[in-house]
Amino acid sequence: MIESYFKAFEAYRAQHPFDGEPTALYTPVNYIMELGGKRLRPILALMGYELFNPNYAAALPLAYAIEIFHNFSLVHDDIMDAAPLRRGQATVHTKWNPNTAILSGDVMLIYAYDYLLELDAPNRIAEIVRVFNRVAREVCEGQQMDMDFETRQDVSIPEYLRMIELKTSVLIAGALEMAGLAAGASETDVRHLYEFGRNVGIAFQLQDDILDTFGDPEAVGKQIGGDIVQNKKTYLILKALEIGSVSDRQKLESWMNTPTVDAAAKIAQVKSLLQQLDIQNLAQQRKQEFQDLAFEHLQALSVPPQNRAALEALAHGLLDRAF
């Protein structure tokens, strides 16, 4: 079922390559756009539109704008995070250089607005661009918070949840909100769509935190413990710092403030402490709360139940890591 939205999106993308000049500017754009990925955000936009209007192809320019924006943010974030790989391939700044990654990213952000304006929704286009602006700004704010947290020792759980909301959730939520607006949904339905996406996004990120430490490497498809090695202040770590004894906190802080020498030993020790504090279950419960909230908003939409089936299946797939 999801496959048909994916194919429609990929066909549209293939028909709209970046073929401008100079090629040094646009070749990296095509490279990152063709690296693949689940196309989660564009598929959400198409499904969100289809709730209210069966002709979801009309939302393809919106879906493309959102995916271009998402990839712009990946190109720039990868420079900031000095990440060598993205989807198993060289990042743009590694394959070319940071200057190219900056400028190709910039032009992607501009193109996102171009495709947004291709959307056939004359009465709501200004409103949609405003939502896009708000979301885009918030994604930058989330990335800045994430960078700020690296050097802060006093990050609270509400701050962490706000950071992942901005960095990850608002674009998922915004994709659905803009799709609803474009399809002519009511204000109430647009709000439910947004809240559905926002809570799905937070649940998804919490799940990501859990899997990075407690996941099955084969099922997750990557090495376990990366967050621990990088001293990332995930929900798991922040929760342990909150509920652990003074001695637990001292141990955790000492590990986090010491450069990693023996990664396997560090992962084992931190994981063992988290297990003693039952952190996996606590995080799982928190994730479940956001997930339940998400589905409540989905149920509250004033559309026939069968219209919600695709979004429901997608969200379940995403949060069960089958997608």
Added chain:
Amino acid sequence: MIESYFKAFEAYRAQHPFDGEPTALYTPVNYIMELGGKRLRPILALMGYELFNPNYAAALPLAYAIEIFHNFSLVHDDIMDAAPLRRGQATVHTKWNPNTAILSGDVMLIYAYDYLLELDAPNRIAEIVRVFNRVAREVCEGQQMDMDFETRQDVSIPEYLRMIELKTSVLIAGALEMAGLAAGASETDVRHLYEFGRNVGIAFQLQDDILDTFGDPEAVGKQIGGDIVQNKKTYLILKALEIGSVSDRQKLESWMNTPTVDAAAKIAQVKSLLQQLDIQNLAQQRKQEFQDLAFEHLQALSVPPQNRAALEALAHGLLDRAF
């Protein structure tokens, strides 16, 4: 006369600071926006609007959007050019770091669209955003061409003129075009405004090339010969390569391909060769052609002559380097 537009713009800017959070993201934005500058592009937007509508204050959001975009491009260009100073002060990536400069620049680009949407021109807002997109994209393309030229040995004069048109002129032209659209000008007048700005911009950049080599350091307010030391392929150099003898070309190419050891000697030698070939006059003539073309388009506007006085004075001031 120009002072009143400048003051109106600065007052609007002061009323619209970047006061969001996290402050690590927005402090650099306020820093660059407060560094000053002539505010040429916003003033052009206000004057362009006033040609057709006396209430130029209505164009302040457009003027601000354009200046934010301009400063965004400076922040990112300064990273790419590894420039330590901007307007005599530390560049954003020097005062903070490249990551901050990337992300603060990104959020500026997004805010530019926000202010663009503040413009009260409901019937033309989509068209104005499209012009903004085209211009923004072209500025990126111009920057990429400029970077490509650094390592190319076969840059032609038409390519150079196209590069400075994209990198410098189209934003000046676009500011006037968008102002005309916002003020309800006819298609023909909007076209004349654009062409006026485009040709002024090219003339201005050619003048910049001339002054960097042949200017009076006191009048220009900076050291002379920077372009020569940096081996920049300016109009002067490209013209000399075109009309010089085989021996002249060999000398020039040898200087440009050798790292600068004695800057003063290099400047003196290159300058002397350019003087032998009468390059200053040839460049001056080329500049004059663009300038004449610019004023022809200004005269062609279907507005009372007195309405054009402000733009005429500004352009003369700019091209006589008195502004």
